Structures are given as C-alpha cells and as structure tokens.
Amino acid sequence: MSIKTSAPTRTRLADQPGSENSAHPLLEAPLVGQALGVDAKLDWLMTPAEQVGMLYLLNQLRPKVAIEIGTRFGGSLQVLSRYSDKVYSLDIDPEVTKRLHGRFSNVEYLTGPSDEVLPGLLDRLQADEAELSFALVDGDHSTEGVRKDIDALLKYTPRVPMYIVMHDSFHGVCRDGLKAADWAGCPYVHAVELDFVPGIVNPFPASLGQLWGGLALGVLKPEPRSGPLEITEWSKLTYELANAAYEASLREPLLPRVVKRIKQRLGGER
Numbered sequence: 001m002s003i004k005t006s007a008p009t010r011t012r013l014a015d016q017p018g019s020e021n022s023a024h025p026l027l028e029a030p031l032v033g034q035a036l037g038v039d040a041k042l043d044w045l046m047t048p049a050e051q052v053g054m055l056y057l058l059n060q061l062r063p064k065v066a067i068e069i070g071t072r073f074g075g076s077l078q079v080l081s082r083y084s085d086k087v088y089s090l091d092i093d094p095e096v097t098k099r100l101h102g103r104f105s106n107v108e109y110l111t112g113p114s115d116e117v118l119p120g121l122l123d124r125l126q127a128d129e130a131e132l133s134f135a136l137v138d139g140d141h142s143t144e145g146v147r148k149d150i151d152a153l154l155k156y157t158p159r160v161p162m163y164i165v166m167h168d169s170f171h172g173v174c175r176d177g178l179k180a181a182d183w184a185g186c187p188y189v190h191a192v193e194l195d196f197v198p199g200i201v202n203p204f205p206a207s208l209g210q211l212w213g214g215l216a217l218g219v220l221k222p223e224p225r226s227g228p229l230e231i232t233e234w235s236k237l238t239y240e241l242a243n244a245a246y247e248a249s250l251r252e253p254l255l256p257r258v259v260k261r262i263k264q265r266l267g268g269e270r
C-alpha cells in the first residue's frame with residue numbers, strides 16, 4: 001500500500017490569519033491537544049516541532065513571570081498564558097490589543113517598538129524582584145532588532161534559571177543577530193544552542209526554498225558561570241548545506257533545473 005506524503009501547501013507560517021491555519025493536524029493528537037488546552041485555536045506561526053519544543057519547556061518551567069516579544073495573533077501567547085502566572089506581551093502593532101482584548105486574564109500588553117519598551121519593563125521587573133524565567137524573542141526579525149532584544153534581556157540579573165527562546169534561528173538575518181548578541185559578556189549565561197529546534201527549508205510559494213523557523217535557546221542562571229562560553233550549533237551543517245542549495249537555486253532557478261531533469265528522464269536527454 002502506498003501512502004501519499006506532502007509538504008504543507010496551506011499558508012501556515014506565511015503570517016496570515018485564517019481558521020484553516022489555527023491548528024496543525026498534529027495538534028488534534030490527544031497528548032498535544034491536552035497540553036495546549038481547549039482554547040488553543042489561535043494562529044500560531046510555528047512548525048509542529050517548534051510548538052512541541054515550546055510546550056515542553058513551558059510545561060516543565062511553569063514560569064511565574066514570562067515575556068513575549070512579538071504577539072501577532074496570540075498563537076504562542078496562548079501557551080505562554082496557559083503555563084505562566086503572568087505574561088508581558090510586547091508588539092509594535094496597536095491592533096494586537098484590540099484583537100486579543102479580554103482573551104487572557106494574566107497577560108499585560110505593551111505596545112511599541114521593543115527597543116523602547118523592553119528596557120523599561122525589565123527595570124520594573126528587576127526592581128520588583130520578579131522571578132522572570134522565560135522570554136520569547138519573535139518580534140523585529142532584522143539582525144539589529146534580534147541583537148538588541150537579546151542584549152536588553154541579558155542586562156537582567158536572573159533570580160531563577162531563565163530560558164530565552166528565539167524564533168527563526170534558521171533565517172540568516174536573524175541568525176546573524178543571534179550571533180552578534182553579547183552572550184559571552186553576560187556572566188549569567190551558561191549555555192547557548194542556536195539549533196534547539198532546527199528550522200526548515202520553506203515549502204510555501206511566497207518564500208520557497210528560503211530557510212525559516214527554528215528555535216534557539218539561551219540559558220541563564222542566578223550564579224555566574226566559570227570559564228568561557230561556547231555557543232553551540234547542533235545543526236550547523238544542515239543549515240549551511242541548505243543555505244548553499246538555496247543560494248545556488250537563486251543563481252540557477254529551481255524550476256528550470258527540475259524541468260530539465262524530467263526531460264532528461266523522459267527523453268534520455270543529457
């Protein structure tokens with residue numbers, strides 16, 4: 001018996017809302033659905049593997065306080081809200097607060113660019129001796145934007161172990177920002193893995209072949225580390241090979257190559 005397989009063709013991950021985007025079939029699986037809760041139907045712009053990675057961390061950590069940079073449709077916020085006592089969710093887009101009004105009772109929304117809003121929030125949490133243990137960086141996807149968000153978070157002195165998760169670590173522009181951040185300059189950073197969940201070669205027509213997705217992870221502890229910090233990249237080879245293939249496809253577009261290969265097969269053409 002042959003089983004038909006396919007890459008998703010819907011616009012998931014294409015940053016568009018729509019009921020058909022709200023849940024990957026995997027989320028209908030009892031364990032995953034249970035972990036998400038009954039309300040988990042908002043558009044969550046992450047792959048199934050990323051969603052499960054987030055669920056695992058949040059379920060284990062149960063943060064007293066969490067921060068999200070990049071609210072969008074509330075997809076990742078629905079799980080942050082479910083597993084945390086209190087969430088601060090930042091977005092530059094003022095529509096977000098209207099869109100999600102009344103949806104999550106434990107979420108405080110902050111509107112504005114994160115490089116303006118985040119430092120003040122962190123000062124406030126530091127003064128309140130808040131037990132901040134989780135931050136999702138998924139806002140400004142430019143190299144400078146990613147670097148600034150991380151460097152702001154690294155100014156916070158953690159009172160409990162703190163996990164910083166960064167989305168789109170497989171996208172070169174974001175990955176450069178992740179690498180440019182001053183991880184080593186922060187004594188509380190104990191581990192950084194750029195490929196905690198590796199990203200994908202995008203199957204969606206609008207950005208076919210580009211590398212997107214992936215979760216990077218940084219771990220801070222209240223006690224300073226001893227010795228130098230090593231930033232690890234578990235999927236470095238996968239990333240570099242897929243990137244090289246994409247660059248090559250730009251020089252010689254993918255479609256003509258595929259057509260040529262089919263013609264070769266059909267007609268014995270070389």
Ligand SMILES: C[S@@+](CC[C@H](N)C(=O)[O-])C[C@H]1O[C@@H](n2cnc3c(N)ncnc32)[C@H](O)[C@@H]1O
Pocket residue numbers: 043044045046069070071072073074075076077090091092093112113114115138139140141145
């Ligand atoms: C990819 S979406 C977030 C998706 C969401 N975390 C999820 O997984 O469902 C990125 C969001 O970041 C916001 N954003 C972009 N630049 C920003 C900035 N400088 N400061 C704060 N938010 C920003 C955008 O408005 C957008 O809503």
